[in-house]
Amino acid sequence: MIKECCNKIDNNKVLLSMAIKKKRYEALVQVYHSELYRFAYWLCHDPTIAEDLVQETFLRAWRSLESLQDDKAAKPWLLTILRRENARRFERKQFDYADVENNTLEDNKSVTLDDEMEQTVIHRQINKLSPEYREPLLLQVVMGCSGEEIADILELNKNTVMTRLYRARNQLKEALTDNHEPIKGALN
Missing domain, CATH: 1.10.1740.10 (RNA polymerase sigma factor, region 2, helix turn helix motif)
Known part of the structure; x- marks a missing residue:
């Protein structure tokens, strides 16, 4: 029992x-x-x-x-x-x-052709960044992670993360201004 x-x-x-x-x-x-x-x-x-x-x-x-x-x-x-x-x-x-199509995620809002082209250009330039710069930038921009969260995720020092974010933004800014007319909303 x-x-x-x-x-x-x-x-x-x-x-x-x-x-x-x-x-x-x-x-x-x-x-x-x-x-x-x-x-x-x-x-x-x-x-x-x-x-x-x-x-x-x-x-x-x-x-x-x-x-x-x-x-x-x-x-x-x-x-x-x-x-x-x-x-x-x-x-x-x-x-x-080489065979991967570079589509952007569709948004619920209607997007003008110019906006779509700008998104595609920005997307391509981000993808051209080396992984050490691209990954922290995506974690911050796409996922909204803080510097500390990115440091935890990537198992890096927070200062290293902040440096990589700074360099990623600068490289992206250079790529966008060197290859094209300045894009509205681009990082200045």
Whole structure:
């Protein structure tokens, strides 16, 4: 009788623990899915691959959800997982980027042809930056991460991150002003 009662208590603890984990996971997906997708798309420029990266990210997050001690650290934690998933993609298969179409994400707003062309030019110039400059810039601009969050995600010193952001902006500004007339809204 006592053993049976203890088993019921243990089962209830397990069920409660699983329910808590499920709710926590669902909250992460709901809050961060679109942001992760946007960042993944910037990394790979393919909607299908971006969605696969996000799914793999959330699968790994589910498996190691217990390691996320502070929910405030969820965004950098998920971005780190996504970056590593993207790196694994290159380990598994090398892609020919000459055939990759350079589309921009469609926005709900109607975009004029000039605006679309400007976005394409900016997108291409950002992609020409070396990864050490492109990645922190995308984390800041696309994901809205702070310098400290970027430092945590990239496992770098905050001063290094700030220097790379400064250099990325300068390189982008030079590329946009050297190759074209100044673009409205470009970094000055």
